[in-house]
Amino acid sequence: MIFKPLLHWMQRTSLVTQIVMALIAxxxxxxxWPSATPGVALLGTLFISALKAVAPVLVLILVMASISNHRPGDSTLIRPxxxxxxxxxxxxxxxxxxxxxxxxxxxVLQTAATTSITPPGNVQEVLMALVLSAVDNPVNALLNANYIGILVWAVxxxxxxxxxxxxxxxxxxxxxxxxxVIIQGVIRCAPLGIFGLVAATFADAGTAALLGYAHLLTVLVGCMLFVALVVNPLIVFAKIRRNPYPLVLMCLRESAVTAFFTRSSAAxxxxxxxxxxxxxxxxxxxxxxIPLGATINMAxxxxxxxxxxxxxxxxxxxxVDIPTAIxxxxxASVCACGAAGVAGGSLLLIPLACSLFGISSDVSMQVVAIGFIIGIVQDSAETALNSSTDIIFTAAACQAEERKNAAPI
Structure with a gap:
């Protein structure tokens, strides 16, 4: 009997409201109760695992069904x-x-590199990894959530x-x-998953180490907020020719929040x-x-x-002179687009960018180690920006086409 009022309340309350309440809780x-967080952290782990489990199959089936049932003469907006x-x-x-x-x-470059992964040596290696991902075995692509390979086979x-x-x-x-229908059921569990993820994140003892990198984190997060709240709206406005903030803020609220705590574009x-x-x-x-953006759209x-x-x-x-900065x-843009093909993501591409300044691999890998230390904030904010931008730009392209078709001739 106690579950019936709870289910009724969940049906009447919006998912966003439930997520906000989960954040606060x-x-x-x-x-x-910091000592009890490992227990509730399991909720977050299960939520992320469920999303990651269903996402590859969802992308494969959805893209195959969409293209196979595509009516001749109907255009898609992939190019815009x-x-x-x-x-x-x-x-x-x-x-x-x-x-x-x-x-x-x-x-303070005295931290030993904590990763045994070898970073790529040049841009060609990054792009080659991306190409090899595209021709991956379909079963292997599904098992390893290789969305480039999944997309190629689905198309x-x-x-x-x-x-x-x-x-x-x-x-x-x-x-x-x-x-x-399955994924809708998983998403309805988002408040519980977010509750577990938030509790685990804020109780993490390693967050004290972030204080030493406050300036660096401020620059990183400040840039991401500037892109999310200023640059992206300007790009969207140029596309749809109307106030972009209703669309941008809604996408940030419903996509960026979950991406921040799941820390996974795939999820x-x-x-x-x-x-x-x-x-x-x-x-x-x-x-x-959307699945393509999760692999190559990496602001x-x-x-x-x-x-x-x-x-x-x-x-x-x-x-650093102006030509080198350009x-x-x-x-950085090319490397970011190929980050999905590199183990370790964007952090393992830092040595490649550092090579532009003649910085040795030993030093650049210490920078990578610092990146892992601040990753609890850096990776969360990065994923939130990456993932929310996917839906923002997709919606902008679709709405611009709708406005064009609705315009009087």
Missing amino acids: GIAFAFL VLFLYVIGTLAAAIVGVFASMLFPSTL GMGVALRHAGEGTRKLLGDLSNAIT NIPINLALARRLQLDEDTYSIA GAAITISVLSLAAAHTLGIV LLCVV
Whole structure:
């Protein structure tokens, strides 16, 4: 009997409200009962695991069904979305470089590198890893959540199945609807998952170490907030020609919050797909653009690479001229787009950017180690910006097309 009023309340209360309440409850729990947080942290672990488990299958089936049932003559908006992804990532890198010039950070380079992963030596290696991901075995791609490989196979199978019988294409549509129901059930558990994640995050004893990197974190998070609240809205305004903030703030509220605590763009793919469906965006577009954005649209990674690379340069007293700064923006953007193909993500691409200044691998790997120390905040903010930008730019492209079609001739 006690569960019936609770279920009724959950049905009447919006998911966003429940998540906000979970945030507050998680913070309070962490401070009042820090010794009990490992237990509730299991809720967060289960939530992330459920999202990661369903996301690869969701992307494969959704993209296959969308393409196989695509009506000839209907256009998709992948090209405009990709253009926005490129512009957004480059703009983020520029913001990171300029902020580092205005507010230079210095580091205490005495921390031993804590990772045994070998970083890529040049941009070609990063791009080659991305290409190899695209031709991965489909079963292996699903097992390792390689979304580039999953997308390639889903698009290929979807195109091939356009010539299949009506029954086969209807079956794919039914499978897509079925897995959508499953993911809706997982998302309804978001408040419990967020509660566990927040409690574990705030009770983490390692957060005290962040105080020594307060300036660096301020620059990093400040850049990401500037991109999220100023740069992205300007890009969206240029696309849709109306006030961008209702769309931007809604996407930040419903996508960035969960991405901040899950710290996984892959885990946030179902969240963004559900939001795209509620916004009534073109399914042929968002079913491909959202998972693609989770692998190549990395504004937050571009900021991380730029800021930490320049922090290393400033620490060593290296003067960075304008041409080198411009080159760093380009390299950071390219590296960020290929971060999905590199183990360790954006942090392991810092040595590549540092090589522009002649910084040795030993020193740059110490910077990577510092990145792991501040990762509890850096990675969370980076993922929130990366993932929310996927849905923002996809929605902007779709709404711009709607405005164009609705305009009087």
